[in-house]
Amino acid sequence: xxxxxxxxxxxxxxxxxxxxxxxxxxxxxxxxxxxxxxxxxxxxxxxxxxxxxxxxxxxxxxxxxxxxxxxxxxxxxxxxxxxxxxxxxxxxxxxxxxxxxxxxxxxxxxxxxxxxxxxxxxxxxxxxxxxxxxxxxxxxxxxxxxxxxxxxxxxxxxxxxxxxxxxxxxxxxxxxxxxxxxxxxxxxxxxxxxxxxxxxxxxxxxxxxxxxxxxxxxxxxxxxxxxxxxxxxxxxxxxxxxxxxxxxxxxxxxxxxxxxxxxxxxxxxxxxxxxxx
Numbered sequence: 588x589x590x591x592x593x594x595x596x597x598x599x600x601x602x603x604x605x606x607x608x609x610x611x612x613x614x615x616x617x618x619x620x621x622x623x624x625x626x627x628x629x630x631x632x633x634x635x636x637x638x639x640x641x642x643x644x645x646x647x648x649x650x651x652x653x654x655x656x657x658x659x660x661x662x663x664x665x666x667x668x669x670x671x672x673x674x675x676x677x678x679x680x681x682x683x684x685x686x687x688x689x690x691x692x693x694x695x696x697x698x699x700x701x702x703x704x705x706x707x708x709x710x711x712x713x714x715x716x717x718x719x720x721x722x723x724x725x726x727x728x729x730x731x732x733x734x735x736x737x738x739x740x741x742x743x744x745x746x747x748x749x750x751x752x753x754x755x756x757x758x759x760x761x762x763x764x765x766x767x768x769x770x771x772x773x774x775x776x777x778x779x780x781x782x783x784x785x786x787x788x789x790x791x792x793x794x795x796x797x798x799x800x801x802x803x804x805x806x807x808x809x810x811x812x813x814x815x816x817x818x819x820x821x822x823x824x825x826x827x828x829x830x831x832x833x834x835x836x837x838x839x840x841x842x843x844x845x846x847x848x849x850x851x852x853x854x855x856x857x858x859x860x861x862x863x864x
Contacts, residue, residue, distance in 0.1 A: 588629065588632060590632050590635070590636065591606065591608060591635070591639045591640060592635035592636055592638065592639040595639055605641045606639070606641055606642075607641065607642045607643075607860065607861075608636050608637055608639075608640035608642070608643050608644070609684075610633075610643065610644065610646065610650055610651070610654060610787075611646060611686075611787065611788075612650065613633060613650055613654040613657065613787070614630045614633050614657075615630055615653055615654055615656070615657020615658070615660075615661070616649075616650070616653035616654070616657065616785075616787075617629075617711075617785060618710070618784050618785050627661070630657065630661060633654075634658060634661070637654075637658075638673070638676075638677070640680070641680065642680050642681075642682065643677060643681040643682070644681075644682055644684040644860065645681060645682070646685045646686055646787055646788040646809075647683070647787055647788050647809040647812060647813075648683060649787065649809040649811070649812060650787040650788070650809065651681055655674055655677060655678055655681070658673065658674050658677065659674050662674070682860075684856060684857065684860060685788055685848055685853065686788060686790060686848075687848065687849060687850075687853050687854055687857070688790060688793045688794060688797060688848045688849045689794075689849070690794075690797035690798075690849050691770045691797050692770070692774060692798065693774055693797070693798050693799035694774045694775075695799070696774065696775060697775060697776075697777055697799065698732065698775045698776065698777060699836075699839060700730055700731050700732050700777065700836065701731075701732045701733075701734060701759070701772075701775055701776045701778070702721075702731055702732065702733055702734070702776065702777070702778045702779075703733075703734040703736065703773060703776035703778070703780070703795060703800060704717060704734070704736060704737060704779075704780055705734075705736040705737050705769070705773065705779065705791045705794070706737045706791055707737050707739070708737060708738065708739040708740065708744045708747055709740070709744070711783065711784055711785035712781070712782065712783045712784075712785070713782040713783060713784050713823065714744060714747065714782065715749075715782075716823055716824075716825045716828065717746065717780055717782045717825075718746040718747075718749040718750050719749075719825035719829075720780075720782075720825040720826075720828035720829040721733070721750060721753075721757075721829075722749070722753055722754070723825060723826065723829035724829045724832050724833060724836075725753065725754060725757070727829070727833060729832070729833055731757060731832075731836055732757055732759050733750070733754065733757045733758045733761075734759055734772040734775075734776060735747070735758060735760065735762075736760065736762070736763065736764055736769060736772060737763060738763055739763065747761075760772060770798070773798040773800060774799065776795060776798070776800040777800065777801065777835070777836075777839050778800060778802075778803060778836075778839065779791075779792055779800040779801070779802050779803070780802075780804075780828070781802070781803070781804045781805065782805065782823075782828065783808065784808075786810065787809055788809055789804070789808075789810060792804060792810075793813075793845055793848055796842050796843060796845055797845065799842050800842060801818070801835060801839050801840055801841070801843075802814055802818050802842075802843070803818060803819075803820060803828065803831055803832065804818060804820075805820065805823070806819040806820060806821055806822055807822040813845070815843065818843060
């Protein structure tokens with residue numbers, strides 16, 4: 588969210604300094620919460636920044652494509668005299684450059700019943716869908732355990748309360764864990780779940796996959812370019828998630844390969860990108 592265009596304008600010595608604008612996420616595909624003011628300003632900051640940069644780098648095709656299509660939609664709403672070919676200009680200087688993943692050691696000491704959640708407990712991760720799926724799973728008499736990791740606000744979210752109140756006997760950890768413990772639970776987990784409505788690369792899922800956990804992710808966002816259909820379920824559908832969880836608990840498939848995201852090739856792309864600029 589650095590206002591690159593203004594920064595260059597206020598500091599003339601920076602005006603001709605080569606600049607990469609890296610998109611870890613974009614404001615055109617970012618879901619708003621009830622607490623946020625609906626404003627076009629964050630989108631305009633990113634648009635002006637993209638125009639001021641020499642190169643745009645995105646961590647996924649979904650991130651790039653949703654940004655460019657969002658620009659198109661925004662420009663159509665603006666008054667007359669909008670410059671032509673803005674989206675084409677931005678597309679020309681765009682490239683994919685994901686964040687490399689530091690793998691978590693797969694100890695091979697798997698708990699076939701352990702489901703891990705390793706995301707923030709906030710609205711953009713839609714934990715309510717996860718909680719409702721677990722309740723359904725429990726009603727079916729399925730045997731499972733839970734590792735509930737990730738940041739949580741001081742005020743406990745309703746989804747977490749629902750899980751604690753109904754599935755206390757299933758929980759083996761319920762806190763943001765220190766790194767060593769976090770990696771330990773990832774390596775022990777059989778399944779890692781996402782219910783996100785906002786995800787541009789999904790690093791937490793990738794970390795768990797490097798540790799041998801099998802992902803169950805929405806059929807949406809960046810996930811469609813990363814994981815085969817068997818690892819996805821209908822977005823926002825707790826029943827669909829519960830159905831796939833039940834199948835995985837009976838017979839868990841092999842974890843997918845995400846070698847590219849932890850490869851020397853990707854690290855070399857970063858080196859070349861920074862060198863060229």
